[in-house]
Amino acid sequence: MYKFMKFGAIATGIVLIATMPVFAHQSTPALLSACKNRAATAYGVSPRRISVKFEGHRVDGTHAVNFTYTTRKVIYTGQCSFNARGNRIVKFVKNRPYSRVDEGAL
Numbered sequence: 001m002y003k004f005m006k007f008g009a010i011a012t013g014i015v016l017i018a019t020m021p022v023f024a025h026q027s028t029p030a031l032l033s034a035c036k037n038r039a040a041t042a043y044g045v046s047p048r049r050i051s052v053k054f055e056g057h058r059v060d061g062t063h064a065v066n067f068t069y070t071t072r073k074v075i076y077t078g079q080c081s082f083n084a085r086g087n088r089i090v091k092f093v094k095n096r097p098y099s100r101v102d103e104g105a106l
Contacts, residue, residue: 027063027086028054035065035080038092043069043076055079062090073101 032052040047055064061084069076074097081091 031063031065031080031082031086034082034089035067038080038089039067039069039078042078042092042094045069060084070100073099075100 032054036047036050036052039050039052043050049069051068053066055066057063063082063086065080065082067078067080076094076097078092078094080089081093082088083090
């Protein structure tokens with residue numbers, strides 16, 4: 001009986017570990033695309049001008065995606081926070097822009 005329970009626990013652990021990356025991989029492109037489009041709309045530029053990076057799952061279950069939009073003189077950054085299901089942006093933050101050149105050149 002004990003050997004059967006031990007084998008079952010190990011098998012369950014292997015299945016969970018094997019399926020976790022698949023879930024993250026399938027949903028990550030959708031999150032990146034949604035954040036990229038939202039940031040592009042906010043800055044009035046093409047989504048091609050926005051760089052995005054998936055930052056992971058938070059303890060509260062939400063997902064974080066950071067974005068960057070760079071011009072010749074200024075860098076804009078921010079973050080999209082998605083609900084636990086990853087199907088809706090629940091918070092959109094635009095950080096203060098910072099200069100790529102001397103402050104006097106702006």
